[in-house]
Amino acid sequence: MSMVKELLMIMLVYFSGEWISQVTGILLPGNVIGMILLLFLLMVNIIKLEQIAKISALFLNNLTLFFIPAGVGIMVHYHLLEGIVVPFMTIIVVSTFLVMIITGYAVEIMQRMVNNGSDHK
Amino acid sequence: MDLITNNIGFGLVLTYIAFKIGIKVKKRFAVALANPLLIGIVTIIAFLLLFDIPYENYKSGGDVIHFFLGPATVILAVPLYRQIKELKKNMLPILTGVLIGSLSALVMVAAASKFAGLEPSIAASLMPKSVTMPIGLELSEALGGVTAITVISIVVTGLTGAVFAEKTVGFFKIKNEVAQGIGIGTSAHALGTTKAVEMGDVQGGMSGLASGLTGIFTAILAPFIYRLFF
Known part of the structure; x- marks a missing residue:
């Protein structure tokens, strides 16, 4: 096509x-x-x-x-963060890492639980 | 300068060139920071500032490319379909993982904002940070946030994911490809998915799926978590 x-x-x-x-x-x-x-x-x-x-x-x-x-759009709004840049960016970056790790582990742990369950049937 | 830049073509061409530069740099330097997205954005902002070109002149062409984000998201169904067996086999782990991830993101952001003494309106703008733009903006408004700040939160979150995803899952030994994809999509939405697609078909498909699911879970949970803290 x-x-x-x-x-x-x-x-x-x-x-x-x-x-x-x-x-x-x-x-x-x-x-x-x-x-x-x-x-x-x-x-x-x-x-x-x-x-x-x-x-x-x-x-x-x-x-x-x-x-x-969308990323370029940041340049017009950046001034809104005056005075809070450090806590703002820290919260974003740290939580992104933590959520990625927590979610990945949660999926792997659940996979093991589901697999163990089906083995015992 | 305005004569050349004040038309749709300018934003289109500049975005395409910046994208190509990003790809070239990424191929040349195999480091995480050489992310084509990050380089593309920085190149354009630097160019506009350097030649004193107003953002509006860029935006008319940029919006055309931005529009195709819609169909691009639709096409994420393709890697997902190629992984349909994995999806069916992992339904429960996927749903649980995304739910835990979405919930922990909201609680973490709300608690940290309160602890750092940020205004409730800033916290409300931060809370939708790990969902795709259209859901995030609506959610931010509903919570009483500032949408422009939410745009920044969402982009920085996605960039963090896109730049560091591969290193992070490697360092923390998340080996299962489904778990990698779900982790990336839940934490860093469609922007992180650009990295997941590079990592492989399973990761790409799962990340696309997770970013959609995270949007739903976050939209439902966010108002409750917000009221809990503010």
Whole structure:
């Protein structure tokens, strides 16, 4: 399938997600609903991986690009942090590390518990 | 200068060039700080400040690229689908991990903000720091936070994750690829996911999933935790 067709398919799923998000007033943003929707469409074989192969490779290989503009936005708001930069940044950085470690360990511990449980059956 | 920069093309081209520079530097220096995202952002800010170009001139083109963050998130379903067996097999550990991670992030941030004597409005702006931008901004407003500060919290959190994720899971011996992906996505949302995607298909898919789930859990839990502390 051509790149343009593939992109159109993804856009259709994306806009459906946005639409569902607005109509239902659900807490999830439209792009996350779109992701769940695409996963569902792949699972029930309505969309096949080959049909979106080119566009997904393009996006996944260049994922970082799409986050750059949001990061640049910091430059206009940075002054709001005057006087609290140190505690502010410390809280963010330290908690990010801790949450990553806690979550990773939690998953590994749960995996062991689930596996032990199924061994005893 | 305004003549060249005051159009959509300027932000588009500058972002693309900064991104390419980021990729080049990353390939050249194999250190964590040589993160293409970090380098891209710093390059653009430096360029704008150096040539005294207003942020608004950059923003019109930047917004076009920013728009494609939506479809890019949708496409994260692809690595997730490739890992569907892992997902089904690990359903309970994944859900428990994300729940514990989201809860500990909220409690940690609220407690630390209170301890550091920060205003409640600053704490409210910090609490949604580990969720994706659209959920985070709404949540911040609902709690009485300042959305601009929440933008900074979310970006700095994501950058921390994107830059240090691989080192952190390595240092703390989190070896399971599912656990790595869930840890990165829960702590550093979609921005951290850019790193997880580089690490592998399992990590990328799981991180994308976790960042979505963290958004839901955090949105539900945040108001209670906030009231507990402030």
